[in-house]
Amino acid sequence: MPDITIQRHGDRWALQEAGAESPSQEFATREAAELAARDLAEGGAVEVREDDPTGLGDSTAGEPEPQGLDRVDAVSARERARSTQTGL
Secondary structure: OOOEEEEEEOOEEEEEEOOOOOOOEEEOOHHHHHHHHHHHHOOOOEEEEOOOOOOOOOOOOOOOOOOOOOOOOOOOHHHHOOOOOOOO
8 A cells, every 4th residue: 555645747747656756657637646646555645745846847947048139120140041032
């Protein structure tokens, strides 16, 4: 009867057995994760954590880095070589 922890994992829900270093399964919804955890626990404890210890859900993570263009309407050198085609 393993104890199972359900926790956020980015925008998904993960199952992690007690003592394991990483989650064993992921699910799109909390409800699906809870159902699977009850089956996997076989009578053991099931704990639900709302926080994401991995930091995958951090809103600042994954933001694009600036590309060095000072103006929004600036065009890269690759794009300047192209000519406008009319009449298409």
